[in-house]
Amino acid sequence: DVKVTQSSRYLVKRTGEKVFLECVQDMDHENMFWYRQDPGLGLRLIYFSYDVKMKEKGDIPEGYSVSREKKERFSLILESASTNQTSMYLCASSTLGRATDTQYFGPGTRLTVL
C-alpha cells in the first residue's frame, strides 16, 4: 500500500514564525503535491513537484515555498506565518507518466497560527 506520512498532525505557531511542514512517501513516486483545505473552499493546490529539485506553482502559492532535495521528501515552508494560513495542509504523491494516475494523500497537518 502507498504510504504518505506528514511530520505533524497538529501544529500551533505564532504570527511571523517560519514554519516547516514535511511529507515523506515510500512508493518511489515522482510527483508530490501540497494542498490546503478550508471549509467551503475544498482542496486548493499550493505547489507541485515532478522531480527532485523541480517545482511548479499551484493555484495559491503566495506566502509559501517548497523544497525537494530527495525524491521521497517534499517540504512546505511558510516563510512568515500569518493567521490566514491557519488551515489543514495535505500532502499527496503519484507516479509520473500517466496524467490520470491517482494521487494518494497523507493524514494531514492541522496548522493554527496565533
Added chain:
Amino acid sequence: EDQVTQSPEALRLQEGESSSLNCSYTVSGLRGLFWYRQDPGKGPEFLFTLYSAGEEKEKERLKATLTKKESFLHITAPKPEDSATYLCAVHRGRTGFQKLVFGTGTRLLVSP
C-alpha cells in the same frame, strides 16, 4: 473556468436507505474523474477513478458512474461506517502535471 460542483452539501440517511451523491463538472478535456472518502481530521482516501462516459466502478456498497457532464456515487444499503465526506475531483485536459480540481464535498451521515 474549470469547475466541480457537488450536491447535496450534506445528506442524512437511515441505515439501509440507498441514495446517490452528484458531482457535476465543467472542464476542457476531461482526463479522469476521481472519488475520495475523507473522515474527519484525516486525509482523503482514494476510492475510484473513472476515465470515460459510460464507465462504472464498484467497491462494496459504493458504485461510481460517469457521464459527459456528471458523475454519481451510488450508496446501496449504507451502514453507519459509511459516514464521511465524499470528495470528487477532475483532472484537467492539459499536458503537463496532474492538476486536479476538487469539489467541496458531500457530508454523509448514516444513522443506525
